[in-house]
Amino acid sequence: MTTMKAAQKRAQAKVEYNAFLAGCPSRQLLDRISDKWVVLILCALGGDNSRGQTGAAHADTPKAMRYSEISRLLAGVSQKMLTQTLRSLEHDGLLTRTVTPTVPVTVSYELTDLGLSLHHMTxxxxxxxxxxxxxxxxxxxxxxxxxx
Amino acid sequence: MTTMKAAQKRAQAKVEYNAFLAGCPSRQLLDRISDKWVVLILCALGGDNSRGQTGAAHADTPKAMRYSEISRLLAGVSQKMLTQTLRSLEHDGLLTRTVTPTVPVTVSYELTDLGLSLHHMTxxxxxxxxxxxxxxxxxxxxxxxxxx
DNA sequence: AGAGAAACTTCCTATCGGGAAGTAGGCACT
DNA sequence: AGTGCCTACTTCCCGATAGGAAGTTTCTCT
Known part of the structure; x- marks a missing residue:
């Protein structure tokens, strides 16, 4: 991992990824997205919030949500895990974190295109x-x- | 009404289950299937074993696999977790466990139809x-x- | 008799998740 | 002026859990 440009490396590596191999980055990625909180957060931000509409495909209305909104929707998530999971998703570029310096500070999270594509799976x-x-x-x- | 057909029952149940609620059984089920070993085992038994073919959808050839085969394919899984995860999947009816009393005993695992349907997701x-x-x-x- | 193989099971320990309490910083009410 | 409350965290502690390694069972082959 030295002289090759990142873009080149990525293009070449695409064929090589195999999630069955323990050392493969895609395995680590799969491990991370195969997480209950990841799945639930993506579902929440993806817009299938309420109950019902389980079977039929319906239009996604991905919406930005505040920290507290997510916390309320995902009953049972600890603040620690919520923050941690949101950070890791932000780190991987699946969602964006926006801080608005309002009265008490407001933080909103929104899916990126990449996050939206994963949302279809979750x-x-x-x-x-x-x-x-x-x-x-x-x-x-x-x-x-x-x-x- | 116990005479309700399974399909009807399912159709009704759909509306009632909501994975966002902490106490909902579907939440617990989602927690269980949102697990890295579950995902990998289903992928293995579903037939997309080898590397490559990452993008395109290709025909599944679900195949029965022996304990040791799975263990070899899913590099890094501990025997304990493999056994534990296989048991829970069997318990939920996602796969069948078949013991053949051969020389050293042979145990093979195969996806059920239900497991196969989840395999599409994983x-x-x-x-x-x-x-x-x-x-x-x-x-x-x-x-x-x-x-x- | 002893080695070896498949599929576990058991034990120990390192890591991880949940619960609860603490923090910052700004406004609002007394 | 001071007390308290709000959001969005962060920190700490402890019980649960995953992983590693070694033990178990039953049979066959040498």
Whole structure:
């Protein structure tokens, strides 16, 4: 990693990434995005906030949200994890952090195009969880009954 | 009404589950599937094993794999986590575990239809990680340069 | 008899997430 | 003037959890 320009390196490396390899950067990236808080934050910022509309694809209305808004929507997230996860997503360029020096300072977060592209995946995950919940529950009962 | 058909039940349940609520079962399910080992195992069993083909969608050839095969493919997974994760996926009905009493016992794992449907999501995640790796790397450099 | 192989299981420890309390800095009310 | 409250964090402590390594079981081959 010395004389090659970053852009060149990236272009060449694209073919080489394989998330199954422990040392591969794409594996680390996959590890990071395979995180419950990452998925939920992307869903929140991607606009599929309320319940319902789980099955059908509907227009995304990605919207900027304030720290406290996200905190309220993602019931159960600790402030520490929220801040930490938002920072890492900002670091990777998935969202932008904007500070407005209002009365009490206002910080808003918004998905970038890159973040939006990942949002398509996370929205799918959330929808899957909600639509197949009943099936999974049935399978669990079944399994527990068999192994009792 | 216990005579409700599964499809109906699912359709109704859809409206009720909301992964944003901390207590909702679908939230717990989302937490479980938003796990790096879950994603990688599903990718492995779903058939997109080798490197390459990062961008284009290609035919899945879900295949049964032995414990040791998975262990070898997912470099870096500990035996404990592999066993644990496979059990939880079996418990939820995403894959089947088959023991064949051969010379040294052979255990093979295979995706169920439910697991296969989730595989579509996880494959997307893996592809996303591999195709956008370069972009993320660039964003990180950028971020670090700005905040240095 | 002893080695070896597959698929775990158990134990120990390092790391990580959650809970709660503390911080900054500006306004607003008494 | 001082007390208190607001947002968006940061810090600290502790219990839960992931990882590494070694042990277990059962059978076969040498």
């Amino acid at each position: 929205r799918g995950l959330r929808n899957w969880a909600q639509t197949h919940m009943a099936e999974v529950l049935a399978n669990r009962e079944n399994y527990d009954a068999r192994t009792s | 494959r997307g995640l893996r592809n996303w990680a591999q195709t956008h790796m370069a972009e993320v790397l660039a964003n990180r450099e950028n971020y670090d340069a700005r905040t240095s």
